[in-house]
Amino acid sequence: MPTDVGVAVVGAVSLVGEALVEVLEERAFPLSELHLLDDDEGVGHTVVFNGRNLRVGGADRFDFTRVQLVFLVGASTLVSECHVRAITAGCRVIDLSGSIPVEQQPCLVPEVNGALLDSETGRRAVASPLPESVALAIALAPIRHQLGLHGITVTACLPVSSRGAAGVKELARQTTELLNARPLEPRLFGRQVAFNMLAQTEGVDAQGHAAQERRLVDELRQLLDSPQLEVSVTFIQAPVFFGESLVVSLRGSRDADAQLLSATLEAAPGIEVVASDDYPTAVSDAIGQDVIYIGRVRCGICDPRQVNLWIVSDNVRKGAALNAVQSGELLIKDYL
Amino acid sequence: MPTDVGVAVVGAVSLVGEALVEVLEERAFPLSELHLLDDDEGVGHTVVFNGRNLRVGGADRFDFTRVQLVFLVGASTLVSECHVRAITAGCRVIDLSGSIPVEQQPCLVPEVNGALLDSETGRRAVASPLPESVALAIALAPIRHQLGLHGITVTACLPVSSRGAAGVKELARQTTELLNARPLEPRLFGRQVAFNMLAQTEGVDAQGHAAQERRLVDELRQLLDSPQLEVSVTFIQAPVFFGESLVVSLRGSRDADAQLLSATLEAAPGIEVVASDDYPTAVSDAIGQDVIYIGRVRCGICDPRQVNLWIVSDNVRKGAALNAVQSGELLIKDYL
Numbered sequence: 001m002p003t004d005v006g007v008a009v010v011g012a013v014s015l016v017g018e019a020l021v022e023v024l025e026e027r028a029f030p031l032s033e034l035h036l037l038d039d040d041e042g043v044g045h046t047v048v049f050n051g052r053n054l055r056v057g058g059a060d061r062f063d064f065t066r067v068q069l070v071f072l073v074g075a076s077t078l079v080s081e082c083h084v085r086a087i088t089a090g091c092r093v094i095d096l097s098g099s100i101p102v103e104q105q106p107c108l109v110p111e112v113n114g115a116l117l118d119s120e121t122g123r124r125a126v127a128s129p130l131p132e133s134v135a136l137a138i139a140l141a142p143i144r145h146q147l148g149l150h151g152i153t154v155t156a157c158l159p160v161s162s163r164g165a166a167g168v169k170e171l172a173r174q175t176t177e178l179l180n181a182r183p184l185e186p187r188l189f190g191r192q193v194a195f196n197m198l199a200q201t202e203g204v205d206a207q208g209h210a211a212q213e214r215r216l217v218d219e220l221r222q223l224l225d226s227p228q229l230e231v232s233v234t235f236i237q238a239p240v241f242f243g244e245s246l247v248v249s250l251r252g253s254r255d256a257d258a259q260l261l262s263a264t265l266e267a268a269p270g271i272e273v274v275a276s277d278d279y280p281t282a283v284s285d286a287i288g289q290d291v292i293y294i295g296r297v298r299c300g301i302c303d304p305r306q307v308n309l310w311i312v313s314d315n316v317r318k319g320a321a322l323n324a325v326q327s328g329e330l331l332i333k334d335y336l
Numbered sequence: 337m338p339t340d341v342g343v344a345v346v347g348a349v350s351l352v353g354e355a356l357v358e359v360l361e362e363r364a365f366p367l368s369e370l371h372l373l374d375d376d377e378g379v380g381h382t383v384v385f386n387g388r389n390l391r392v393g394g395a396d397r398f399d400f401t402r403v404q405l406v407f408l409v410g411a412s413t414l415v416s417e418c419h420v421r422a423i424t425a426g427c428r429v430i431d432l433s434g435s436i437p438v439e440q441q442p443c444l445v446p447e448v449n450g451a452l453l454d455s456e457t458g459r460r461a462v463a464s465p466l467p468e469s470v471a472l473a474i475a476l477a478p479i480r481h482q483l484g485l486h487g488i489t490v491t492a493c494l495p496v497s498s499r500g501a502a503g504v505k506e507l508a509r510q511t512t513e514l515l516n517a518r519p520l521e522p523r524l525f526g527r528q529v530a531f532n533m534l535a536q537t538e539g540v541d542a543q544g545h546a547a548q549e550r551r552l553v554d555e556l557r558q559l560l561d562s563p564q565l566e567v568s569v570t571f572i573q574a575p576v577f578f579g580e581s582l583v584v585s586l587r588g589s590r591d592a593d594a595q596l597l598s599a600t601l602e603a604a605p606g607i608e609v610v611a612s613d614d615y616p617t618a619v620s621d622a623i624g625q626d627v628i629y630i631g632r633v634r635c636g637i638c639d640p641r642q643v644n645l646w647i648v649s650d651n652v653r654k655g656a657a658l659n660a661v662q663s664g665e666l667l668i669k670d671y672l
Contacts, residue, residue: 155570155583234583234585238575243532245535247583300566301545301569303566
């Protein structure tokens with residue numbers, strides 16, 4: 001007999017947290033109760049769910065034995081601490097924080113490795129990976145064998161919403177200041193992001209790689225079950241509010257057929273392909289959608305084994321909130 | 337005895353044309369007279385040169401036997417037609433139009449292949465390549481042997497000034513409309529470019545490559561004298577007014593040493609290297625400068641023979657106007 005589950009969202013007062021609540025409602029997630037939790041700054045906010053105003057409570061005081069499924073949004077110490085408490089309380093956990101290495105807690109992208117949970121029935125915690133890993137895994141999974149894929153080079157153009165509501169506010173503020181010819185004092189991003197491109201360098205290590213870049217490599221190798229895959233990635237920060245754009249170059253072991261690749265991608269779950277005389281953009285196509293958009297599918301100018309793709313996706317919805325909720329649906333399957 | 341030369345600029349009423357006149361003045365180019373020319377729309381405009389207002393004349397009526405050196409800016413039919421007339425009149429030509437294949441008219445980037453003209457004394461016409469080819473050639477020439485370079489993957493983020501003053505005006509207009517919550521009707525670029533990234537598709541061929549992408553491959557192979565170099569390139573359009581940002585991934589034939597590469601780049605002409613705990617941006621560093629800026633010099637996460645670079649450059653000045661004037665200086669050397 002189906003039993004609804006109690007659900008908690010830690011980090012509810014955030015772009016991803018709010019999108020997550022929206023997706024839970026849209027998909028009629030089988031929940032008996034929903035607890036929205038955050039730190040002191042978020043406590044007292046209200047979020048609408050199924051026509052009711054839910055008040056955000058303090059995550060530090062929450063008794064996790066009251067729920068069966070927990071979504072962890074954000075990368076604060078509060079989230080890490082809740083991870084431990086939720087697991088100890090016997091909850092199943094979908095972790096969006098990226099704070100735990102993939103060897104200890106695998107990533108889940110339902111279109112790609114949804115079967116993971118069939119073979120690991122005891123698993124109680126999975127990660128929802130970076131939005132860029134979600135989009136790349138969905139795009140590459142259906143074509144990697146066709147290509148004999150062994151290498152991938154990615155430029156990931158992030159929107160400011162990757163830094164949450166504060167990023168969105170800062171781009172709006174900087175743009176207004178510049179258009180009104182007022183002097184600019186950057187408050188976030190460390191410099192002018194409006195009408196400029198930044199080379200993301202948060203958490204750069206001694207070798208010069210950003211933490212997100214290493215995380216993407218690990219996540220993609222695990223998601224595609226390709227521990228030898230050669231991934232080269234650069235994250236850049238674009239003056240865009242919502243939606244990520246990925247420029248992808250693939251190296252395969254045999255000559256590629258762009259038409260066949262397009263057809264394979266078109267038939268795969270979670271993908272919309274745009275014909276080569278046109279292309280999708282984050283703003284005009286991806287925002288608010290449950291699929292990623294792929295365009296400019298073409299073979300290399302110099303090397304017929306090389307393939308280029310242009311991918312756009314809603315980083316907040318498709319890349320985070322929706323992927324987490326779909327993962328949650330799989331993780332509680334045996335309850336229902 | 338030194339003799340100054342008569343100079344004409346066709347396409348003078350443009351961002352690059354105006355920057356070119358500025359650079360001619362700054363570098364005290366040895367000219368006896370300067371003729372600014374354009375189509376009917378440009379005729380009658382005035383441009384300041386050495387404190388004097390120069391009136392722009394009609395290129396279609398100009399007698400090219402009056403000058404010895406001609407700069408051709410833009411890609412109009414007027415420019416193609418002037419190319420023929422200037423050559424016929426015995427002029428030396430610096431062509432920025434990109435309309436002639438590199439096999440017929442080689443590109444010149446003085447820092448890279450300035451010696452070209454020593455070996456080809458009869459040469460009267462050279463091309464100034466795409467701004468992106470200029471930046472890449474300057475960055476790769478000093479390190480390609482050190483790397484054993486055989487492959488390069490580039491994402492070129494273009495500013496709207498790549499489409500001239502009309503591009504600049506359109507981004508400003510779209511941004512203002514959106515910030516004022518007015519409905520957006522794109523006039524240039526075919527769609528929303530403000531707060532969005534576009535995948536450039538002008539002049540896409542049957543294989544899906546844009547004309548600029550093929551041009552960059554041809555130019556880079558010629559400039560680096562590497563006809564077998566495997567180049568994969570994607571041009572994207574960013575909501576940035578001035579300055580291009582290039583994300584570059586290199587594949588060499590031996591393990592790379594990031595520190596040694598940085599030192600080699602730092603010692604090369606036309607380059608400023610930024611240390612790995614920081615990075616340059618187009619707006620904060622490159623604009624108005626005579627050098628390109630390189631940052632995030634790092635070896636691959638997965639492959640030690642792979643190297644990543646982040647390059648920013650002033651597309652109008654360094655990538656076009658300055659490169660053309662420096663090329664002109666070399667082309668008229670035997671006059672002086």
